[in-house]
Amino acid sequence: MNAAGIIFSNLHDNNITELTRQRTMASIPFACRYRLIDFALSNMVNSGITNINVIAHYNYHSLMDHIGTGKDWDLARRTGGIKILPPYITAYANVTNSLYNTRLEALKSVIHSIRHIREDLVVLSDCDVICNIDIDKLLKYHTDANADITMVVKSVDLDTNMSDCRVILESDENCQITDVYKETPNMKGKKDACLYIWVINKDLLISTVNDAIAHDYTSFSHDIIAKNIGKLNMQVYHYTDYSATISSFNDYFATSMQLLENGDTRESLFGISDRPVFTKVRNSPPTKYANGSCVSNSLIADGCIIEGEVDNCILFRGVKIGRGAVVKNSILFQDTVVSNNVYLNCVVTDKNAVIRDGRVLSGHETMPIYVEKGRMI
């Protein structure tokens, strides 16, 4: 399929400040060995997209470290491949308005790169959505419908599933978008939430962004979609498989724990044999279970050494669990060391955290304790 990709790496950083203090939304670790961007990247790569631009804004060291040359996604290419686009600021830029805040401003800042895209279609994706979507199908739908823009939506029940940052798209029986608005607390019923995975024809993208620069537009939903209802063929594409949007630290914790509750969730993300999720290779040895270890209902990456008890946990690569330690309902990031006789419950430890002998930390599923990167307790 003739498409290029654009990924926004920073857009939702403010939603989850604990984990984005030293990284982008895109590089938040998830599910033992992945970063959030791996899902967006793998979705694109698995549908044959080989020219991907990642728009970065700040804090993107961890992102660059993760992506490297892109070879782990087969994106180290002579033609196309992956490119990180850091902010483009000239010496005479308006300092107060030099960095973008919205999706449209981000696109405005990289218009030079967009102009160089040779493909006819562009797939754009945020990094806060975790799903394994067949982008091929989406592109086919877009072409068959002769659409200008196609937005992926997912039906959500606003009564049971609260959030305050979703964008809702209304559509008619032909899936044409008829209205766009932000979710507010008083809304009820089933609505189509926008996942911000979308397709647009490249020429339209360029003219739209140029127009936005000329008119100083800032909001994609408000200034582009809303203003073009009835003028452009803007379609919704209904996605029905598993997806999760991370919009807060609690969301992050709950979504991670969901992986443990339900085998179907794991299968829908990782069980599709022709659409694997790629990530940076770390060359970890297999995980070692020692005599006396006891592990139940847990997802475990390679490179761990487990000597204690682990129940309902997510262990990232290189985690060590000491003798007599009991770890429950927790998420331990890469190279966390849990020493002997420690008790942890509902704790999220960031990379390289060390919990010394005998410490007891207990949070609650509605308020997990967060231990920052490299912290020793």
Add this chain to the structure above:
Amino acid sequence: MFKKKECVAMLLAGGQGSRLYTLTEKTAKPAVPFGGKYRIIDFPLSNCINSGIDTVGVLTQYQPLVLNEYIGNGEPWDLDRVYGGVRVLPPYQGHDSSEWYKGTANAIYQNINFIDLYDPDYVIILSGDHIYKMDYNAMLQFHKEKGAACTIAVLDVSLEEASRFGIMNTNPDGSIFEFEEKPKHPKSTKASMGIYIFNKNTLFDYLIADEANPNSSNDFGKNIIPEMLKAGEKMYAYDFEGYWKDVGTIASLWEANMDLLGDQPVFNIHDRAWRIFFRNNPLPPHFADKGSFVENSIITEGCKINGLVKDSVIFNSVVVGKGAKIIDSVILPGVVIEDGATVEYSIIDSDTVIKKNAHIGSPKKTAKGITVIGSNLTVNKDDIIEVGAMVNAETLSSKA
């Protein structure tokens, strides 16, 4: 021209490994899986890159498809280089002759042109049959200090074992005065590890002379080394201390896998200072389900465990069903062990399915040998495969 390489490695990977039976039916021995994530060849390749040797010729002959595919462009070992890197070298058709590799020395002889591309001062000959971590650069330094023409890495073995190896008899300064192939009454316990460093020019001279000799079997151990000794070349034994295992038999392959287990494993693969690299599959983390009970084992990506795993090595994407038991076993990639099945003291090759309540092998204490089940087979529900059996597609169908 780019700058020359000081040392080029030639890795002999053509071995059939016939004593591994069904495990090497479709793959060369160096491509046999080991230790949960690795293949045997990962060890010499990782040793090369960790020792600063970035030009490696891999000599293949027997069933090379899996090995070629696995090595690819060498990227997993950082051996994808603009100049040098890893090259797979199968036998080829020459201008006026074409032949298979007749022996280890002939394999190198046929690739003299490859070595010359890099104009090295030294050539290190390795084999793809052993599990070990070794700094080849330290051996090269030794070779240079001694001003040797050839240095042979040796391992101190027990006197009983010595008659299974090529034994180097040395003077106090480490120089070799005699080489005995599998001596009945060994005079020393310095066993050759099949790792040789040669000065390139000396090596080439002997290879050319050896090729001209129609009575030679074109083998390093049988021909080149004795010839060099006879001619009075300066040859030294380099003492290697550490773990080294020839995994040429089912029993030694099983043992080497078990050496990774225990609180203080005999062979440590968790050492970040000497990493073993391998080609990675994009697999999700493994899931230890509610019914899992795992002790003294290693488990890797893609596995789903819901039974008992004890004293075992589990490769990627293995499924262990509810109530299934795996004890003292090595389970290769993609094997499915259904609910209630039991596997004891066995090696199960890739992608085989053990149906419900089947029973493979018997407890290690009482078993007479290791049970081996070949790849891509299905062991039926409630079947019992007796102890010490070597099961491949033929034996399985004749049984049914």
